[in-house]
Structure formats: C-alpha cells, structure tokens
Amino acid sequence: MTKRWSHQLGKPGRPGYDLASLLDVAVKVFNKHGYDGTSMEMLSAKLGISKSSIYHHVSGKSELLDLALSRALDSLIAVTAEEGATSGAAIDRLEYMVRRTVDLVVADQAYVTLLLRVRGNTAVERRALARRRELDAFLGELVQTAADENDVQPGLDPALVSRLLFGTVNSIVEWHRPSGGTSSQELADTIVAMTFDGLRRT
Amino acid sequence: MTKRWSHQLGKPGRPGYDLASLLDVAVKVFNKHGYDGTSMEMLSAKLGISKSSIYHHVSGKSELLDLALSRALDSLIAVTAEEGATSGAAIDRLEYMVRRTVDLVVADQAYVTLLLRVRGNTAVERRALARRRELDAFLGELVQTAADENDVQPGLDPALVSRLLFGTVNSIVEWHRPSGGTSSQELADTIVAMTFDGLRRT
Numbered sequence: 388m389t390k391r392w393s394h395q396l397g398k399p400g401r402p403g404y405d406l407a408s409l410l411d412v413a414v415k416v417f418n419k420h421g422y423d424g425t426s427m428e429m430l431s432a433k434l435g436i437s438k439s440s441i442y443h444h445v446s447g448k449s450e451l452l453d454l455a456l457s458r459a460l461d462s463l464i465a466v467t468a469e470e471g472a473t474s475g476a477a478i479d480r481l482e483y484m485v486r487r488t489v490d491l492v493v494a495d496q497a498y499v500t501l502l503l504r505v506r507g508n509t510a511v512e513r514r515a516l517a518r519r520r521e522l523d524a525f526l527g528e529l530v531q532t533a534a535d536e537n538d539v540q541p542g543l544d545p546a547l548v549s550r551l552l553f554g555t556v557n558s559i560v561e562w563h564r565p566s567g568g569t570s571s572q573e574l575a576d577t578i579v580a581m582t583f584d585g586l587r588r589t
Numbered sequence: 590m591t592k593r594w595s596h597q598l599g600k601p602g603r604p605g606y607d608l609a610s611l612l613d614v615a616v617k618v619f620n621k622h623g624y625d626g627t628s629m630e631m632l633s634a635k636l637g638i639s640k641s642s643i644y645h646h647v648s649g650k651s652e653l654l655d656l657a658l659s660r661a662l663d664s665l666i667a668v669t670a671e672e673g674a675t676s677g678a679a680i681d682r683l684e685y686m687v688r689r690t691v692d693l694v695v696a697d698q699a700y701v702t703l704l705l706r707v708r709g710n711t712a713v714e715r716r717a718l719a720r721r722r723e724l725d726a727f728l729g730e731l732v733q734t735a736a737d738e739n740d741v742q743p744g745l746d747p748a749l750v751s752r753l754l755f756g757t758v759n760s761i762v763e764w765h766r767p768s769g770g771t772s773s774q775e776l777a778d779t780i781v782a783m784t785f786d787g788l789r790r791t
C-alpha cells in the first residue's frame with residue numbers, strides 16, 4: 388500500500404492520505420469485512436493513521452460509504468445520458484448499456500462491488516438502493532422498448548430479462564481479477580455474444 | 590418468526606429452536622449484517638433465547654456458518670452426479686446444470702446467498718471456497734466439452750462462458766423474492782432462452 392501526501396490535493400506539507408486514496412482503502416476493508424463488520428478502529432489500523440486523521444477528511448464511516456456509493460452510482464447513471472444510450476434502436480442502445488456497464492464495473496470494480504452488496508441497513512444505503520432502482524427502471528424500459536420494436540426473441544418477460552442481463556454483467560465482480568488478463572473488451576464481447584446471440588451453435 | 594419446539598427433533602419438552610430453525614435465523618442475520626458484522630449477542634437477541642441455549646446446539650458462530658455453507662454446497666455438488674448431468678451431449682448436460690442450479694438457488698436462496706458472499710476470511714470460509722472451486726471446475730469442463738463437441742458458438746472462451754453463465758444464475762439471489770411470483774421454472778426457462786438461444790430476434 389502506498390501512502391500519498393495530501394499536498395497532491397493542495398494541502399502542502401500535511402502527511403497522510405488524500406481523500407481519494409483513503410476512500411480506496413476504506414472500500415477494500417468494507418468489501419472484505421462488510422460495512423457492518425468494519426469499525427473506525429479497523430480502518431485506522433489498516434491505514435496506519437489515527438482515527439482523528441480520518442476525521443480530518445470525513446465525519447465517519449457513514450460518510451465514507453456515502454462517498455464510495457455515490458462514485459459508483461454517478462458513473463453508472465451518467466452512461467444513461469450518453470448518445471449510445473439515447474439514440475438508435477433500443478436493442479442497440481441496450482447493447483451499448485451492457486458494454487459501457489462492463490467497462491465501468493471493470494474500471495471501478497471495488498466501488499461497484501460495494502454498491503452491489505448494499506442491503507439497506509442505514510439511510511445512506513437506502514438512498515443508494517433508491518438510485519439503483521432508477522437505473523434498473525431505465526434498463527427495464529430499454530428491454531421493453533426493444534421488445535416493442537420486435538427485436539427481442541418473443542415470449543420473454545422484459546423486466547426479467549433486464550434483471551438477468553445486468554445480473555450477468557454484475558457477476559463479473561465476483562471473480563474478475565483486475566490483474567488477471569481478461570480485458571474489459573473481451574468480457575463485453577463474450578457477454579454480448581452469449582446473451583444477445585446465444586451460446587448454442589445454430 | 591415461528592419458534593419451534595425441539596421435541597420435533599426428539600428432545601421432548603425442551604422449549605426453544607431445533608437446530609434447523611436456529612440455522613435459518615442465523616443465515617438471515619449473516620446475510621443482513623455480514624458474517625463479520627454478526628455477534629453471538631445479535632443472534633441471541635434476534636432468536637429471543639440466551640447464548641447458552643444457542644451453545645446447546647453449536648459451538649459458536651463459526652459452526653453455524655459451517656453448517657449453513659455445507660448445506661448449500663452439498664445440494665449444489667450433488668447435482669453433478671445426477672443422470673442429467675452425467676449422460677448425453679455436453680450442451681444438454683450444461684442446460685441441465687443451469688436448470689437444476691436455478692431450482693436450488695430458489696429453493697434455498699438464503700443459504701446460497703450466504704455461500705456467494707463468502708470472502709475467505711476464516712478457515713471455514715476457505716474450505717467452502719475450495720469446494721466451490723471444485724464445482725466451478727466441473728462446470729468449466731462441461732462448457733469445454735460442449736465446445737469440443739461443436740455445440741457452442743465458436744470464438745468463445747469456455748472458462749469465461751462458464752463463469753458468466755453461472756454468474757447469471759447466481760445473480761437471482763440479488764433480487765428474487767421467494768413470495769414474488771416468478772417461479773423457478775420461469776426463471777430457468779428465461780435464463781436458458783437468453784443464454785443458450787440469445788435475446789436478439791433472428
């Protein structure tokens with residue numbers, strides 16, 4: 388673990404972590420022990436700095452969670468406004484959403500993992516779940532529109548398809564190792580081939 | 590929550606939980622707060638019985654986890670020995686494994702959820718991860734054999750396909766509500782249609 392010096396963020400001379408690198412470590416600890424299973428003492432020990440140094444940046448564990456979940460949600464939700472997600476046939480917009488979501492999951496894997504494990508035990512978690520539901524609704528409508536445009540195999544429930552399709556994308560966080568060699572491009576190509584075209588050779 | 594009476598398991602007259610119903614409650618608490626975030630005090634409070642009543646059944650939190658993970662793993666691994674998984678074309682055996690895994694995930698959702706969240710922080714968890722890897726290896730070989738038998742769309746990496754396919758199945762635990770109306774059959778049919786035949790209308 389590399390400690391950074393906060394003068395990188397414009398606080399010359401004060402040793403320690405900047406907020407971004409402190410957040411990276413907190414997210415790792417949350418993912419390993421669960422948010423409920425993580426104490427400020429554990430964060431302090433893992434960071435090698437005092438609790439008061441952490442409180443210099445944030446009001447506590449809950450703000451760290453809020454910042455981390457917001458980062459993941461902001462980038463995922465921003466994709467819904469991109470041109471590829473807003474113009475063209477819905478089936479192609481859906482493919483675009485799949486590919487871009489794979490990119491973000493891989494680029495920010497620890498943060499997305501944390502988001503996917505949120506259970507709604509606190510107000511911060513419930514707010515994040517509400518934003519996730521907005522994203523899910525957008526994706527569900529996209530599959531519905533693609534079905535209305537006759538581009539989806541008939542007989543499938545669009546809401547169910549949407550959940551399963553992005554369930555496939557999200558499952559990446561369970562096993563993908565950033566250093567493991569499978570690129571974001573290869574992952575996206577394989578998911579699209581498997582779910583849009585189908586595994587079975589015809 | 591219904592308390593059961595342990596004479597159902599042959600201990601006449603002793604009030605409290607039998608081991609099976611105690612385990613059901615423990616699994617719910619583990620899923621909600623994480624294993625690391627759960628204390629024996631929390632379990633005792635949730636069950637409405639003393640810690641010593643819990644210790645009547647198990648040596649502690651770790652044994653509860655072990656029993657719960659073993660239950661999920663035993664049933665998943667047992668499927669690999671069923672006839673549908675051992676005879677016929679590999680692509681059909683793979684479809685069989687998908688359908689049966691969906692059944693088990695839905696039937697025992699809380700236990701499978703717990704299994705999927707195991708991070709390897711303790712010896713019990715690492716043993717469960719090792720058994721999961723055996724199952725993953727079986728599934729990976731099945732996709733490889735299906736590809737060797739020319740029944741899989743060319744150009745796909747079998748190991749990656751296997752992870753994504755069962756990632757789709759496992760993602761059910763993130764949103765499926767047992768009381769929610771989508772049957773195990775409908776889930777399995779939709780997953781097979783989406784991943785074996787493909788979403789895109791051809």
